[in-house]
Amino acid sequence: MTFKDFKFSPSLERAVFEAGFKTPSPIQELSIPLILKGNDVVGQAHTGTGKTAAFALPLLEKMKKGEQGVEALIIVPTRELASQISDEIYKFSRLLKIRTTAVFGGMSYRKQIEHIQKSGVVVATPGRLLDLLERGKITISPRFVVVDEADEMLNMGFLEDVRRIFQFFKTREQTLMFSATIPDEIKDLADTLMKKPLFIKVESEEAVTNNNIKQYFYMVEEGERDEALLQLLDFSRPKKAVIFCRTKKETDRLADFLKKKKFKVEALHGDMEQYDRRKVITGFRKGEYNILVATDVAARGLDIKNISHVFNYHIPLDPESYVHRIGRTGRAQKDGTAMMLVTPAEASELLRIKEDTGSQLECYTLPQKSKRKEGRTKDIISQLEKVPYGKTHTEIVGSLCEYYPEEELVPRLIAFVEETLNKNDSIGKTKEEAELILASYQGKDKQEKKPISHKRSFSSSSRGRKFQGIRRGVERGEVPEPSIKKTSGGSRIVARKLY
Numbered sequence: 041m042t043f044k045d046f047k048f049s050p051s052l053e054r055a056v057f058e059a060g061f062k063t064p065s066p067i068q069e070l071s072i073p074l075i076l077k078g079n080d081v082v083g084q085a086h087t088g089t090g091k092t093a094a095f096a097l098p099l100l101e102k103m104k105k106g107e108q109g110v111e112a113l114i115i116v117p118t119r120e121l122a123s124q125i126s127d128e129i130y131k132f133s134r135l136l137k138i139r140t141t142a143v144f145g146g147m148s149y150r151k152q153i154e155h156i157q158k159s160g161v162v163v164a165t166p167g168r169l170l171d172l173l174e175r176g177k178i179t180i181s182p183r184f185v186v187v188d189e190a191d192e193m194l195n196m197g198f199l200e201d202v203r204r205i206f207q208f209f210k211t212r213e214q215t216l217m218f219s220a221t222i223p224d225e226i227k228d229l230a231d232t233l234m235k236k237p238l239f240i241k242v243e244s245e246e247a248v249t250n251n252n253i254k255q256y257f258y259m260v261e262e263g264e265r266d267e268a269l270l271q272l273l274d275f276s277r278p279k280k281a282v283i284f285c286r287t288k289k290e291t292d293r294l295a296d297f298l299k300k301k302k303f304k305v306e307a308l309h310g311d312m313e314q315y316d317r318r319k320v321i322t323g324f325r326k327g328e329y330n331i332l333v334a335t336d337v338a339a340r341g342l343d344i345k346n347i348s349h350v351f352n353y354h355i356p357l358d359p360e361s362y363v364h365r366i367g368r369t370g371r372a373q374k375d376g377t378a379m380m381l382v383t384p385a386e387a388s389e390l391l392r393i394k395e396d397t398g399s400q401l402e403c404y405t406l407p408q409k410s411k412r413k414e415g416r417t418k419d420i421i422s423q424l425e426k427v428p429y430g431k432t433h434t435e436i437v438g439s440l441c442e443y444y445p446e447e448e449l450v451p452r453l454i455a456f457v458e459e460t461l462n463k464n465d466s467i468g469k470t471k472e473e474a475e476l477i478l479a480s481y482q483g484k485d486k487q488e489k490k491p492i493s494h495k496r497s498f499s500s501s502s503r504g505r506k507f508q509g510i511r512r513g514v515e516r517g518e519v520p521e522p523s524i525k526k527t528s529g530g531s532r533i534v535a536r537k538l539y
């Protein structure tokens with residue numbers, strides 16, 4: 041299939057070509073025809089597989105050209121994502137003469153209101169949008185409303201805002217929701233906001249995480265995180281990396297710590313001024329520095345080219361957050377690596393992530409410290425090995441003096457003795473130790489959790505079948521019936537994360 045098969049208008053087709061898109065991704069292939077036909081769609085597909093274009097292209101095709109007022113509204117959870125999505129849509133809308141604007145907090149009201157009045161597409165965070173609507177600063181009646189990162193937007197905290205926003209748009213024609221994770225509870229909520237929504241799920245294998253991402257974890261004690269992270273950075277030498285922390289305070293502290301170690305790094309979190317947030321993201325995109333230490337504010341939707349590694353300094357608060365955090369790498373069919381630090385106390389959280397996401401998270405042992413201290417004692421050992429057996433101390437020192445100036449010899453010998461005495465120079469648990477710890481939790485988990493299934497819609501083995509069903513329906517030109525599965529594990533809406 042090619043983009044020509046969608047029979048877009050020549051201008052849109054050209055814009056898609058100029059964006060360098062040749063083949064539609066599976067989510068685009070499945071959802072574009074359904075959206076063009078006017079269906080309400082809930083789309084789920086792996087991170088980095090083109091969900092933005094999957095909803096943006098058919099909507100742009102359906103929009104009336106020229107100054108018609110706001111026809112499409114896209115609601116997103118963060119300011120960074122609002123800017124990014126409005127830029128991505130601009131790539132396609134520019135030739136259609138449809139204006140796009142981003143609306144979020146921390147920016148001047150006056151300018152934003154002016155821009156909204158001239159735009160056909162508005163990409164907004166819920167807080168600022170609701171503020172403008174409730175204070176009567178803008179009156180818009182979009183035909184299409186999209187909730188990107190739908191599960192996040194319908195989580196506690198955003199849910200009330202989103203419901204109130206929807207009250208303003210009762211005349212909308214079509215509602216769309218997209219995310220890489222759509223738990224069952226969200227389906228029930230979506231059902232109250234949408235008309236006969238069609239659920240599309242694209243998943244090639246069992247995992248909700250993107251298959252292009254290699255995933256490892258390392259078990260350490262709480263106090264070993266910094267040293268372990270340094271070892272992983274040293275060892276993996278990332279081209280571009282995001283390190284996720286749980287709190288804003290930890291994010292700032294870790295960024296300072298890494299700066300002192302001469303890494304090129306900046307912090308990003310929700311307490312920063314808008315000007316600084318923008319500066320940090322722009323600098324990271326441009327490659328002015330290659331490590332971003334962030335809270336979950338950077339976990340959802342951000343599409344930054346060439347992120348080779350994602351590090352979880354702390355285990356994420358929930359499996360969804362894990363899927364989205366690591367999804368900052370391995371995008372647009374590129375490969376990526378995700379590494380996570382886990383303490384024994386976090387073993388059950390790790391097991392839940394593995395179970396709920398179906399991820400192949402492999403356990404590794406951290407490289408030993410001494411292996412990183414290239415040259416400090418390595419060459420003195422090889423010289424000692426050359427000294428024939430049976431020599432006296434004086435003769436040994438004499439032969440070493442042939443290789444080293446006297447002033448260097450003493451520190452080198454001391455380092456050698458230190459490392460020989462301090463044999464346990466490694467930090468973290470070995471793979472074997474970590475696996476034993478996990479096994480003990482696994483047993484406990486099974487006994488304790490038996491009556492409640494934590495399996496969510498996105499980890500169920502029926503995933504493949506559901507996808508096939510939808511796919512066949514589309515191929516036969518039929519509109520499949522909505523399939524809504526009720527959750528058996530009770531409601532599990534994730535508490536608002538403080539990022």
Ligand SMILES: Nc1ncnc2c1ncn2[C@@H]1O[C@H](COP(=O)(O)OP(=O)(O)OP(=O)(O)O)[C@@H](O)[C@H]1O
Nearest residue numbers: 061063064065087088089090091092220341343372
């Ligand atoms: N058909 C395509 N061909 C080539 N590149 C594409 C195609 N569709 C999307 N892309 C590119 O892939 C990247 C990821 O797309 P996008 O940000 O829409 O992913 P996503 O599925 O929304 O991910 P996330 O779940 O993290 O939000 C973007 O850089 C986008 O320009």
Ligand SMILES: [Mg+2]
Nearest residue numbers: 091092188341
């Ligand atoms: Mg996205």
